[in-house]
Amino acid sequence: MSLTGIVQLKSIWSKALGLSKNDSDWDKDNFVLNLLGIGLLPTFQFLHEHKPDFESFEKWVIQQHGMAIDSSLVDACNNYFVQSEDSNNPYQEAVLSADDLKFWNENGYVIVKNAITFEDVNASKKAIWDFLQKEEEDANTWYQPHPDWQGIMVNLYRHPTLDSNRHSVRIKKAFEQIWGTNQLVVTTDKVGYNPPETDSFKYRGIGLHWDTSLATPIPFGVQGILYLTDTLPHQGALTLVPGFHLIIHEWLKQLPTETNPREVDLTTFHPIPIAANAGDLIIWNHALPHGSSPNRASLPRLVQYLYWSPPITQLQQKWL
Ligand SMILES: O=C(O)CCC(=O)C(=O)O
Incomplete structure (x- = not known):
């Protein structure tokens, strides 16, 4: 008898422990863990580290x-639906203007200004600085290693203010406008820390890439990044190729069969760094090549990764 009553947990547990070879329904795993507010990555980290029996996992x-766990949430997890929302929220009005949506369609990205408040920005930054045991005002601490700081990513998933950012009504509304539905679930993802390069510290991120399979047709999907520091173009800004979502299928088709699209130099497509302020959210179409960039400014870049998407999205099963 299961403690939670959530059916998909057994499959998640058995896959992570190598007891099942079935890896076909990770979209359901993702949905259930995001709906629970736990997230796929932290869960797999826990399972890999502790190798618990199923009861301990539950x-x-x-x-x-x-x-x-509320019984209505258990029902939602088992039936793959999103629980109903409070509809009395003043921010339920459109967040993206008609011009924003036009820009989104043409460029494949959009900036949601002031997606969270100044207070929430400060609380989020404090959560990250405290977690990393570094001082914003003391550059001597910026480069000290921390076991949960890997590349430009920081394995901090849960914190009251980070959770609250995920559920910001302005942010949710922007994604609703893009998806055309309010039946969405938010990811429980990491945060990012990218300090300025020095003579002895070099950028540790990766270049332009895609996080989705390039098997065609590429189903529509989005990603998002919430800036927690004002971010100049040369301060490690998110860099992407605007408009690439409009040409990606043609581009893939004309590549010689032996060419791996992930190894093609995309600089000829003019990637641009996206500068924005603390509290701004950038949403991009996952068909855009994108990546972080070296921080050649004087202050670190702090971010939170998050996006909303429908419970079960159509994904290519084959990774290309
Ligand atoms: O941190 C960034 O600017 C880019 C992040 C990224 O490449 C990703 O979320 O896939």
Whole structure:
């Protein structure tokens, strides 16, 4: 008898522990773990580290979610629907203007200005600085290693203010406008820390890439990044190729069969760094080549990764 009653947890647990070879329904795993507010990556990290029996795993899931999981949430997890929202929210008005949506369609990205408040920016930055045991005002601490700082990513997933950012009504509304539905679930993803390069510290991110399979047709999908520091173009800004979503299928078709699209030099397509302010959210179409960039400014870049998408999205099963 399962402690939580959430059917998909058994499959998640058995896959992570190598007890099942079935890896076909990771979209359902993702949905259930995001709906629970736990997230796929932290869960797999826990399972790989602790190799718990199923009961201990379920106890951990319950703990992550407070002391009990509401039965309506269990139903939503089992039936792949999103629980209804509070419809009395003043921010339910459109967040993206007609011009924003036109820009989005043409360029494949859009900036949501002031997606979270100044207070939430400060609380989020403090959460990251504290977690990393570094001081914003003391550059001597910026480069000290931390086990959960890998590349430009920081394995901090859950924190009250980061959770609250995920559920910002302005952010949710912007994604609703893009997807054309309010039946969406938010990812529980990492945060990012990218300090300025020095003589002894070099940028540790990766270049332009895609996080989706390039098997065609590429289903529509989005990604998002919330800037927590004002970010200049040369301050490690997100860099992407505007408009590439409009040509990607043609581009892939004309590549010689032996060419790996992920190894093609895309600089000829004029990638641009996206400068924006602390509290701004950038949403991009996942068909755009994108990546972070070296920080050649004087202050670190702090970010939170998050996006909303429908519970079960159509994905190419084959990774190309
Ligand atoms: O941190 C960034 O600017 C880019 C992040 C990225 O490449 C990703 O989310 O896939």
